[in-house]
Amino acid sequence: MKVRWKSRRVAHSLAFATVGSVAVAMVGLVGMGSSAAEEVSVTLDYTCEFPVVGEQAMSVTIDAQLPDNAIAEQPSTPISYEATVNVSANATDGLRLVGAATVEGSATTSSTLDAPGRDEPLDLWLDSPVPVTDVPAEGPLVVVTGGTTPAVTYEAGGTASVHIGDISTFLHPKRADGTDTGLGQFTSQCLQDPGQDNLLGTFEVEPPDPNHTPTPPTTPTEEPPDNPHGEATLHYTCPFPLIGNQELVVDVSSNLPETLDVGEASGDIAFDAVVTVPATATQGLNLVGGATVEGDATAKATLTAPGLNLPLDLPLPVPSTEVPDEGEFQIQTSGTAPSITFPEPGTAEVTVGDFASTLTPKKEDGTPTGLGTFTSECTQLPGQNNSLGEIEIGGDPTTEPTEPTEPTEPTEPTEPTEPTEPTEPTEPTEPTEPTEPTEPTEPTEPTEPTEPTEPTEPTEPTEPTEPTEPTEPTEPTEPTEPTEPTEPTEPTEPTEPTEPTEPTEPTEPTEPTDPPDQPVELSYDVNGETLIKRLHAMLSLDNGGLEAKLDTASGNFEGDLTLPKSKLRFKLFGLLPASAKVVLDDIGGTNGTVRDGKVTANSQVSIKLVDVRMLGLPLLYSNSCQTVAPADVDVESGSNFDPLTGGTLTGEYTIPEFSGCGFITGFINGMVPGPGNTLELNIDRR
Incomplete structure (x- = not known):
């Protein structure tokens, strides 16, 4: 198959186009202060990752104002700031080449505020719009944009300072009719080049003014309206x-x-x-x-x-x-x-x-x-x-005695008082003479108040009130609490309440005595490498991590393995330099066992190629090029692995075929998939 490449001039134009579109996004600034202000300025260089063209340099000049009369415990006045981005004529030509008439989007700038009264610097992020900006027919493109900060209240007097950090942008170049260019929409992370003084400026915050009284909120002069109920x-x-x-x-x-x-x-x-x-x-x-x-x-x-x-x-x-x-x-x-x-x-x-x-x-x-x-x-x-x-x-406050209806809850055991039907021998109701609770008999004098017992109908015990025809005296069964001794055996029936001893079954929750066997959470740093056999190339797997939960009783564990994106460098046919950015995703989790000082584990790993290049020229830039199924990766340790410190895991796996790689799918499947790929991971406890 013959592949026709764009000329180098076109490739460079695409680079300029991308850089030019991103330039207008370098707008994240931070300016803090109150009404009076001192102008400050800083110019910073960034390296930005762009689609197709990779890393590109960018410069941003930030002009802002910092207060010269800030006072602690008083809110500042919002301050405006401004960013000026000069885009070269070559970049303008590149934007025009891909048909871009305008560019727009948004940016987020990180910064830090060292403020009096704080133990550590405060990280700040400011979102800024990238307004719709016309791309000129020729010559340089100058973009001026900015915004304002919210009012800030400083906690104490002293020296404050602001530093500018990295920038993240989301950009959208468009044609004159509003449709997308070939670049589409993309996000670019712009990292500040090291070794620069990124101090925007410093300013003094005066101590709190003891005579300052905050402006009280205004009080309505009219009577507030009634509220709807509730x-x-x-x-x-x-x-x-x-x-x-x-x-x-x-x-x-x-x-x-x-x-x-x-x-x-x-x-x-x-x-x-x-x-x-x-x-x-x-x-x-x-x-x-x-x-x-x-x-x-x-x-x-x-x-x-x-x-x-x-x-x-x-x-x-x-x-x-x-x-x-x-x-x-x-x-x-x-x-x-x-x-x-x-x-x-x-x-x-x-x-x-x-x-x-x-x-x-x-x-x-x-x-x-x-x-x-x-x-x-x-x-x-x-x-x-x-x-x-x-x-x-x-209602009648005398119904306070209805509080005793709480004891009527125990009268649920009086359901066993249904056996009190044998209280036909309640002729011993003579004990009702000892109804010292004859205080309740005061209501019995007006047994008519038994009508209030209708409210007792809400009380479940009112069911017995049906038999109250004879048991009206038994209403003083409240005193039958003393009679409980007389019928101790019957109260033993209330041992049914001992059924609540079933709650003692919550001793079943004592089964949570398992807590000693709760999984132990372990965190590891992961570093290593894997050999892609058919490419004869080594892929670094450094700076990864493993979060695992170990069941100490069984020795089983499960965890999540994370591996950063890594760059694979190799030679096609042993001659042509090529590279690919590889993303490994542990989609099924990592599961295994630790027994007798040895670890065996399995991971289901999806392999994705997001950027493939040959001779530095892009063959593929996509998120869709990945294995049709996850690779089944088995690893094991030697016999001296200690889960409390870590160790080394090794394994061998097969790389499945790829799909979603566009016109180079067949090319990749002819060069990468296959068995015999080896893996070594060094696991260190954090």
């Missing part, structure tokens, strides 16, 4: 690290009952809260690389009723919530308060107070941001209607 919308001011005080809106709803009788249980009361986080807080979270936020909160409330003023603390979990790129977002949480009863009639009310939240912003990889975990005490702004609703309590 609902309230409230505004709070909450202090956050880096961005200072922020105003949050919380919508609270509850199934709070409107009416209850004295002594009537409300049942569990559910609370739902929707917290609206402002766009400024979103900016702050994005600034430190926060992709999600999670934690927990405690809301304060007060329950007032006749003769009662009870403060309440309601725990509310804060589930992991995604942080958007911009704008406000909402966090939804919920909790439950236990059932309540009221001893007196009247009006009860629940009011909502302040709340405290403990939050952990996390990056996309799940690790905490530089803010760590922090607690924010949120204060309710004054002048609001914070009533969640009123409960009207009706």
